[in-house]
Amino acid sequence: MKRLLTLFIARNKEYYRDRSSLVWSFIMPPLxxxxxxxxxxxxxxxxxxxxxxxxxxxxxxxxxxxxSIAIDDTKYGQLRVAHHQLDMLVAPPNYWxxxxxxxxxxxxxxxxxxxxxxxxxxxxxxYVDWVVPGILGMNLMFSGLxxxxxxxxxxxxxxxxxxxxxxxxxxxxxLGAQLIxxxxxxxLVSSIVYLACDAFLDFMMLGSYVDLLIVAIVGNLSMLxxxxxxAARITSEEFANGLLNFISFPLLMVSxxxxxxxxxxxxxxxxxxxxxxTHMVKAAxxxxxxxxxxxxxxxxIVALLVMSAVLLACSAKxxxxxx
Amino acid sequence: xxxxxxxxxxxxxxxxxxxxxxxSFSIPAGQCFxxxxxxxxxxxxxxxxxxxxxxxxxxxxxxxxxPRDETFKREIGIQFQSTALMDYxxxxxxxxxxxxxxxxxxxxxxxxxxxxxxxFLTRDAAKLSGGQRQRLLLALALINDPExxxxxxxxxxxxxxxxxxxxxxxxxxxxxxxxxxxxxxxMDEAQHLCDQLVIMDRGKIIAQGTPDALLNQHFDEVFVxxxxxxxxxxxxxxFQAERVRDQWQLASNDVQQTLAxxxxxxxCLTSLQxxxxxxxxxxxxLTGHSLRE
Numbered sequence: 001m002k003r004l005l006t007l008f009i010a011r012n013k014e015y016y017r018d019r020s021s022l023v024w025s026f027i028m029p030p031l032x033x034x035x036x037x038x039x040x041x042x043x044x045x046x047x048x049x050x051x052x053x054x055x056x057x058x059x060x061x062x063x064x065x066x067x068s069i070a071i072d073d074t075k076y077g078q079l080r081v082a083h084h085q086l087d088m089l090v091a092p093p094n095y096w097x098x099x100x101x102x103x104x105x106x107x108x109x110x111x112x113x114x115x116x117x118x119x120x121x122x123x124x125x126x127y128v129d130w131v132v133p134g135i136l137g138m139n140l141m142f143s144g145l146x147x148x149x150x151x152x153x154x155x156x157x158x159x160x161x162x163x164x165x166x167x168x169x170x171x172x173x174x175l176g177a178q179l180i181x182x183x184x185x186x187x188l189v190s191s192i193v194y195l196a197c198d199a200f201l202d203f204m205m206l207g208s209y210v211d212l213l214i215v216a217i218v219g220n221l222s223m224l225x226x227x228x229x230x231a232a233r234i235t236s237e238e239f240a241n242g243l244l245n246f247i248s249f250p251l252l253m254v255s256x257x258x259x260x261x262x263x264x265x266x267x268x269x270x271x272x273x274x275x276x277x278t279h280m281v282k283a284a285x286x287x288x289x290x291x292x293x294x295x296x297x298x299x300x301i302v303a304l305l306v307m308s309a310v311l312l313a314c315s316a317k318x319x320x321x322x323x
Numbered sequence: 324x325x326x327x328x329x330x331x332x333x334x335x336x337x338x339x340x341x342x343x344x345x346x347s348f349s350i351p352a353g354q355c356f357x358x359x360x361x362x363x364x365x366x367x368x369x370x371x372x373x374x375x376x377x378x379x380x381x382x383x384x385x386x387x388x389x390p391r392d393e394t395f396k397r398e399i400g401i402q403f404q405s406t407a408l409m410d411y412x413x414x415x416x417x418x419x420x421x422x423x424x425x426x427x428x429x430x431x432x433x434x435x436x437x438x439x440x441x442x443f444l445t446r447d448a449a450k451l452s453g454g455q456r457q458r459l460l461l462a463l464a465l466i467n468d469p470e471x472x473x474x475x476x477x478x479x480x481x482x483x484x485x486x487x488x489x490x491x492x493x494x495x496x497x498x499x500x501x502x503x504x505x506x507x508x509x510m511d512e513a514q515h516l517c518d519q520l521v522i523m524d525r526g527k528i529i530a531q532g533t534p535d536a537l538l539n540q541h542f543d544e545v546f547v548x549x550x551x552x553x554x555x556x557x558x559x560x561x562f563q564a565e566r567v568r569d570q571w572q573l574a575s576n577d578v579q580q581t582l583a584x585x586x587x588x589x590x591c592l593t594s595l596q597x598x599x600x601x602x603x604x605x606x607x608x609l610t611g612h613s614l615r616e
Contacts, residue, residue, distance in 0.1 A: 006423025010409055010416070017411035158407035163463075165376060166401040167424040168393075322376070 003169050007177035015147075015185055029139045029193045033132060033201065048107050051077040053091035060090055060113050069262045079290060082122025085130070096120050125289055129204035132197065133284035134257035136190060137219060141251065141277050143186045144223025145230065145244045148178055152231035153240040156322065165321035175319065179224050186220055187213070206291030212284060214294060218304045219280030225311035226276065232318035251277045256285075279303045327352040327471060327502050328373065333382030335368050342368040344526035345382070350471075350519070355493070355503040357517030359510065359602060365526040366506040367404055370475050373504070374401055386471075397425065400469035402460045404476045404506075408448050414459055415444040418466065425467040438462040438492060454485030461492060472496060474505045478512060490515055510602035522606060529609050534602060541608060542600040547573040547581050550594035558588060567607075 016022060048066045050057065057068035069086065071077040077089040081096050087103040089096040095111070096118045097104030108117070155161045164174060197203065205212075230247065234240045254261070254268060255277035261269050272278045283300035286292035294301070326349040335343040343365040350356045358366040371377040373384055375391060386395055408417050418435070422428035435441050438458045443451065451459060457477055464472055474493070478486040493516055497503060507513050513520055514534050522530040522537075530537055549571045554564055562584070564571040575581040578597060585592060 003424050006420055010412060010420045013416065014409050014411050155409075159403065159405060160407050160409060162376065162403065163401075163406045163408070164424075166374060166396070166399075166403070167421065168396045168426075169424050 004173045004177045004180075007164075007169070007174060008181045011178060011181040012185065015181070025139075025143065025189045026193060026196075029135055029190075030197050030200075033128065033135050033197050048087045048103055048110075049085070050107065051080060051086045051089040053077060053089070055090060055092050059092075060111055060115070061107075062110070062112075065110060066107070071262075078120045079122075082120045083289065084122075084124035090115065094118055098122060098124075100124070123204070125204060128201055129289055130260075130285065131258065132201075132203045133288050134255075134281045136194065136216075137255070137277055137281040137284055138252060138257050139193065140186055140190060140216065140220045140280065141223050141248060143189070144182065144220055145227045145248055147182045147186070147227070148224050149227035149230040149244055150237065150240055152178065152228070153234050153237055156231075157235050157237060161321045171319050171321070172316065175228060175315065179221075179228070182224055183217070183220055187216060190216060203288075205288050207287030208293065211292075211294045211297075212287050215280060215283045215287060215297065215301065218301055218308070219276065219283070222276035222280070222304045222308040222311065225308045225315060228315035229311050229318065232315050233320050233323060235323050251275050254278065255281055257281055273303075276304055276307045279307075325352045326350060327387065328504075329383075329385045329388075330369075330373065331383040331385075333369065333372060333384065334380045335365075335372060335377065336380045341526050343372070343379075346521075346523070346526075346528045348521050348528065348531060350502060350504060352502050353500050354518040355497055355505060355516050357513045357520045358504070358506040358523055359508070359513040359517075359520055359606075360523035361508055361606075363525075364508075364523040366508075366523055367475055369523070370473055370504060370506050374399065374473055376401075397467060398470045400464035400467060400472045402457075402464040402472075402474045402477055404479065406460060410449060412448055413445050414440055414448050414451070417448045417459065418462060421463045421466045427468070428466050429468045431466075434462050434465060437465070437495060439488075452485075453481050454488060457481060457485070457489055458492065461489070465496070469501065471502045471504065474503060476506055476508070478507070478509065486512070510606070514602055520602075522602070522609070524606070524610050530605065537605060538600050538602070541605050544574040544576045544600070545578060546598050546600065546604070547575050547578065547585075548594075548596040548598065549573075549585075549590070549592070553591050553594055558590060561588070 049069060050061065050066045051069050051071040053071050053074060057063050057066055071080075071089065074089075074091055077086065077091070078096055080086040081089045081098050081104070084098060084101055087097070087101060088107045093116050095115045097108060097120075099119050099121060101124075152161070198205070226247070230240060230243055234243070252258070254272040255275045256272070257277065261272060279300040283297040283304075286297050286300075328350040330349070331347045332345050333343055333347070334341070334345050346369065358369060360366050368377060372379045375395065384391060409420070412420065415431070418431050422431060435444065438461055440455075440458060440462060443455060448456075448459060461474075461477065464474070477493075478489050481489065490512070493503065493505070503516075505513075505516060517534060520530075520532065520534055520537065521528045530541075532540070549564075551566070551569050551571065554562070554571050558564070559566070559571060562573050564573045566572075573581060582592070
């Protein structure tokens with residue numbers, strides 16, 4: 001425990017004194033969020049979005065006017081109407097609109113067949129509200145992968161690991177110190193970034209901060225564990241960088257950070273379920289945008305914990321001080 | 324004398340290349356034990372196998388008569404040939420970090436005084452000069468007050484003054500009764516510091532003993548040295564002189580007679596030097612090539 005604490009303190013000092021990395025950690029996420037808010041604040045997309053349950057769009061609308069999205073779950077569809085993410089939900093013989101949505105009212109007029117009207121009220125979810133959990137998750141992912149994976153590879157390449165190997169330090173103590181150090185740093189950085197963004201953008205946060213913190217911890221753990229697996233044996237920083245990019249970019253694409261996978265092929269949705277980022281972002285988004293509690297996102301938390309356990313076991317098995 | 328460490332038939336292969344080829348030796352407690360040889364001789368691989376950093380392909384290493392166990396790392400100190408420390412830490416922070424990795428570290432103040440680190444305790448460890456850095460690395464090797472200290476080419480790349488300062492430091496460690504294992508390719512360093520030596524070449528031990536005993540065993544003569552222009556090829560052949568870099572070397576059992584013969588041959592003696600044999604000469608004699616090659 002003494003060794004773990006010693007290494008934890010040393011790693012924290014190293015991080016906080018690396019000013020360029022530190023500044024980048026604070027600047028990058030608000031910058032992206034600000035740019036996104038700016039880009040998407042000047043008006044929405046012209047097309048109507050209609051959720052359909054067990055029906056085809058041409059039965060009720062001119063298909064050229066609407067973007068139809070297949071929805072499996074009525075409650076989920078209603079929630080999206082409440083948040084203005086769908087202009088209408090159709091499940092014959094019913095349809096739902098948000099009475100505060102102008103688009104919903106226009107769509108009502110465009111219906112080609114009579115259906116029973118239902119209303120679901122709720123505050124509009126702007127794109128920035130939707131995307132903030134994704135960007136915070138993305139920040140945790142990059143920080144987890146590079147902050148631990150890349151750093152350990154650098155330590156191995158320049159001989160720091162060899163020097164530590166010559167001491168009584170055990171691999172678990174070293175890895176534990178790196179993991180905890182990075183976890184604390186990232187939670188601190190993410191909290192500051194969150195507060196800064198909130199002050200300027202006033203994005204939606206309907207759930208509990210404690211629940212969000214727990215999701216951030218579990219999600220960060222899974223990312224750090226993935227970083228540890230990458231760093232287990234590699235000695236080349238260039239290769240590590242390439243591998244981390246190779247891992248992170250597909251994760252970004254399939255994990256609903258920037259856009260929803262509604263309407264995407266089923267196989268892609270299945271693939272996305274293997275991404276820890278998917279579960280972290282979905283759980284954070286459910287808490288922030290839908291006001292979900294911890295129990296309601298427990299499936300995501302369990303998935304993250306299982307992935308973390310598997311990845312940590314792999315990293316402990318694979319880790320070598322030296323090649 | 325008690326042997327602290329014993330190595331028997333130690334071997335290390337990397338594919339078809341054999342770096343260390345079945346070497347055996349014993350390291351007596353309280354002595355400075357040297358592994359001398361040119362680059363690529365297998366010194367670092369040998370020392371790292373003993374340290375537990377590299378796994379041997381075969382062979383037995385015993386410490387205090389038993390296989391090395393968990394306690395071994397607590398009782399040894401290591402200064403690697405090249406190493407890096409964590410970035411952005413000052414000298415005192417690096418010392419505190421390594422002190423925290425051992426159950427019973429030495430008081431840092433004493434170590435700072437011994438290794439003369441006081442002037443730059445608050446300086447970034449990455450910004451030390453070569454000699455200062457080696458002293459810090461030596462302090463880290465001593466931080467757990469080790470029984471056995473490994474120094475792998477500790478003065479490579481240092482200027483002469485820093486080397487001599489470092490030798491003095493090693494002398495103080497020896498005086499404390501610690502056992503030192505030193506690798507070097509500097510024969511003067513080995514001759515100055517080591518009580519016992521093994522000389523290695525191409526993964527094998529080619530000679531073993533105290534420096535004086537090794538020289539006495541292989542040489543009866545001293546060397547008469549003349550600058551390159553002092554002898555022509557006929558005279559060089561007649562005196563059986565050997566060309567070593569920019570000098571002619573004549574091995575002589577009777578210096579007065581050799582000088583008389585040279586004067587009789589009208590050889591210019593203004594560049595004359597007479598010196599005893601060194602470990603470099605011994606290495607040349609045993610292998611046919613110099614330690615510096």
